[in-house]
Amino acid sequence: MIRRSLYCNKLHNSRIFPVFFNTSDRNHIPLELQGYDSFLLDGSAGYEALLRKLQNRPLYSKPAIGIPPDLETSTTKPLFARPGEVSLTKDIVLKVDISHILKYAPTQLIGREDESAFLSDAWDKVVRVEKERSRILTFVAFGGEGKTSLVAKWIVDEMLAKDWPGCDAAFAWSFYNQGTSEQLVTSSDLFLKEAISFFGNAADKGFAGSPVGAYEKGRHLARLVGRQRSLLVLDGLEPLQYAPTSPTPGELKDQGISALLKGLAQNSHGLCVITTRYSLPDLRAFQNKTVVEVTLLRLSPDAGVFLLKTLGVRGMAQELEKLVEDVKGHALTLTLLGGFLKRAFNGDIRRCDRVRFEKADEKISGGHAFRTMAAYEKWLLNGGDEGQREVAVLRLMGLFDRPADAGCLAALRSETILGITDPLTELADEDWALCLSGLESAQLLTVNRDAAGTLVSLDAHPLLREYFSRQLRAQQPNAWRTAHRRLYEYLCATTHEGSQPTLEDLQPLYQAVIHGCQAGLQLKACDEIYLRRILQYRNYYSSRKLGAMASNLGAVACFYDQPWKSISPILSENLHISLYSEAAIYLIALGRLTESLEPMQLAINMLGKEKSLKDAAILLGIQSELKMSLGDVIGAISVAEESVICADHSGILHEQMTKRFRYADALHQAGRLTKAKALFSETEKIGPDYMDRLLFYGLASFQYWNLQLADPERAAWQAMFSSYCLQEFERKNPLEICTAFSQQCAERMFRHDDLIDLALERLTLSSALLYEAILAKSDTRHAQLQVEQTVNGFRRAGIIGHLPRGLLIRAWLRFIGGKHTGTDSAQTDLDEAWEIAERSSMKLHMADIHLYRARLFGQLRTLDGSLDYPWQSPSADLEAAEKIINTCGYHRRDKELSDAKQALLD
Secondary structure (H helix, E strand, O other): OHHHHHHHOOOOOOOOOOEEOOHHHHHHOOHHHOOOOOEEOOOHHHHHHHHHHHOOOOOOOOOOOOOOOOOOOOOOOOOOOOOOOOOOOOOOOOEEEOHHHHOOOOOOOOOOHHHHHHHHHHHHHHHOOOOOOOOEEEEEOOOOOOHHHHHHHHHHHHHHOOOOOOOOEEEEEEHHHHOOOOOOOOOOHHHHHHHHHHHOOHHHHHHHOOOOOHHHHHHHHHHHHHOOOEEEEEEOOHHHEOOOOOOOOOOEOOHHHHHHHHHHHHOOOOEEEEEEOOOOHHHHHHEOOOEEEEEOOOOOHHHHHHHHHHOOOEOOHHHHHHHHHHOOOOHHHHHHHHHHHHHHHOOEHHHHHHOOHHHOOOOOOOHHHHHHHHHHHHHHHOOHHHHHHHHHHHHHHOOOOOOEEHHHHHHHHHOOOOOOOHHHOOOOHHHHHHHHHHHHHOOOOEEEEOOOOOEEEEEOOHHHHHHHHHHHHHHOHHHHHHHHHHHHHHHHHHOOOOOOOOHHHHHHHHHHHHHHHHOOOHHHHHHHHHHHHHOOHHHOHHHHOOOOHHHHHHHHHOOEEEOOOEEOOOOOHHHHHHHHHHHHHHHHHOOOHHHHHHHHHHHHHHHHHHHOHHHHHHHHHHHHHHHHHOOOHHHHHHHHHHHHHHHHHHOOHHHHHHHHHHHHHHHHHOOOHHHHHHHHHHHHHHOHHHHHHHOOOHHHHHHHHHHHOHHHHHHHHHHHOOOOOHHHOOOOOHHHHHHHHHHHHHHHOOOOOOHHHHHHHHHHHHHHHHHHHHHHOOOOHHHHHHHHHHHHHHHHHOOOOOHHHHHHHHHHHHHHOOOOOOOOOHHHHHHHHHHHHHHOOOHHHHHHHHHHHHHHHOOOOOOOOOOOOOOOOHHHHHHHHHHHHHHHOOHHHHHHHHHHHHHHOO
16 A cells, blocks of 8 residues: 555655654565655653644744844754764664673783774774775684674773763673584574663563574674674684585574674674684675685784793893794784793793794694793793692683683682692682782783672683693593592582573583583483483473574583584484484574585484384484485485384384375475376375374474465466466366365464464465466465465574575565565575575576576566676576586476476576
8 A cells, every 4th residue: 555655646645654662663664665754752752843843834944034043053963864864863762782802902002003093993984984984894714813802992992981982782792602622513592682682672582592593693683783883792703603624614503693784784884893713704705805814813022022022031132033923923922921930930031942932833723833832831830839829720721612610710710620720729719819910920821809898700711711722631530530520510500490480590501511521521411401401301492492503502512522423422313313303403493504414314314114103204304304405316215115114113103104105205306296196196195084184283294285386386387477287287277276275274373372383384375376366367465475474484493404495486476566675575585595505405496596587587677678687697506507407307397397488498
């Protein structure tokens, strides 16, 4: 109605305009009304402006001609920001939370003047709303080069000290606080929850705590951050990236962070600053456009010499310069070395021979720093009680992969652990404080206290934690296990999560799992903590209620000796099967399909058909769908057939029928329609009464009707090309199939509350309604309503495997409705579907997207024929689709591909 009214009035609007009560509501102004008058009723001025509009009275009265009135001089400020722009006035209260990085700001930053100026210039461009500006800055460097110090110091000096110039909100997060070990799996779950709650309103906080998947939360956070001049800092991103030795070096493992960064790269009024050890190939498409990556180089000789001098190192210029070159200008090594020489030898540079740099392995992160730390440790141990206490505290830091809170430290000190806490047991409070003060002064430790001066936590550079962790494990394994047992028992006893805990409530339990496994208590940690308190056994509370897929995967990883290849032999065979299958399922849910293949196969191999035929059938069914998603159609058929055999031997009717549906669907994707139809008929004979239920129930229903609607789908595309020919279809009229199905759906569907099942049912219905509307040349609004609920349902469920299907149908509908490009268009849906499919190697989805691009946009022309094809070309998309179809055996699409080539290329 609104669109029609605006069209009839030649886009001159005087009757319809948005009225809202909160600034954030501006984001919900319909596209058709953006750019027209809008009124914010949060004060008397807004009400008066609306009343004047309704009465057609001007907002201001023009003074009579004559002597001009005496007006006060003031800066003219717009009442409202225009659509797509940011108001230069602060209409919201500044929000700041930089506590996660503020503590890392050094008193003096040396040798990073150019990088600091670069940051300031980037923010100035944000404030000036410059069109050509960076939205994401990434600082890449090895550990210890000073990335965190640079960003933290810039925030303190250029933002905090200057009262946050032009900033609406600032939020910083350090992933180093969630663990740095590559053996473990760091999750974005807690970050997304905290950040969405920070940037959003009450409704957003509810969304943040929901089980919606990380991908959708990341996209939502990108919208919240990008709508204002926000400063978002993500420090230490590498725990969420694949290591350089992996097949996909540097790529983000986390779907939520990937969605957030790509969303900000495309549309943001603020600035995101990232520090990481690895480059980010995920943002390659935006490089040198809205994303700038800065490699943080070693300190220059002059800066390195100056740093040594500020630390109290004395020597000739040539000696200082040589020392800087010996450690390759590594900032952390110079800091440690300067502190060591000052404390041990009064700054005499000639004593640096105590550190044998030539033995340092420069190929590993921390080589020179580790050698320096070894010399420092040796000197401290020979320095009497005070030095031994300091080493003991540093060894404690090696037990943690994140900051150590005061409670955990107190538990470790409560009783002597030989080899670790001997010098700290029964230590007087003043001596403990003096010890911490000495380490803090030497820049070996960060001491975090609250406003009252009470100790909150201790932290150290990740490389220092790693050094002492290696030392303890290798040299004092018994003390290592004893200390971790102490931490495990403390966290178990002091955590009271209740029956409905939040993600924050569960964090100590996730840490308890880590410490329990390090202590050799894998069985207790699995049973008492992971299964009983985190999952709540069969309730799967943390994943189903909180959506903590990545956090659970991190906990599961602790039980592995080598993810995802081998599990600790301490655990039983049944737990091995469970943990292999759980890892695979979590990886699938997170879009890491290729990684999930190995643990899934290991679970199936261990389970064996003779142990639990039902479980074997279920896992084989999942494996078949996984192989299909990855484009292994032949493998999917083989595994699906095997799952049917297991299901038949189990004697369980539900498994027998659903696994046949899976098998028939695999045959359908391969283009073997006759056998697929026969298998569906066979299934009906096995359980005719149960069949009626399955036809309107989630995945089984989708697989069945996907085959029934194959002809209508092809006919609809032919109608789009004006080449529809009824005689080509052997079965009954495609239009009649759609009409009959949609009538049945209206009576029998949507009677349960499972999010995935509901979304799949709506996907089937919206597809049928779309085909019906095209073939009958009728209105598509009913299909549009269903497909919107389909896409939203897949997003809420947090499992993205089916989401591209919903996006493709919606792209088709939006294209028909004239929304070809721009915001909320066919192109945006196709691009999002491609991003999901490409990232997760979903080959069949990729083939479908290529086909959709060519078929929808291949014939589209503007009035003057100058519209650019949004991608390479229709022929390139059809060629790519054909290659995937033939490579994967996805012959279901053969006829559709032939139709498209005939219509677009002949």
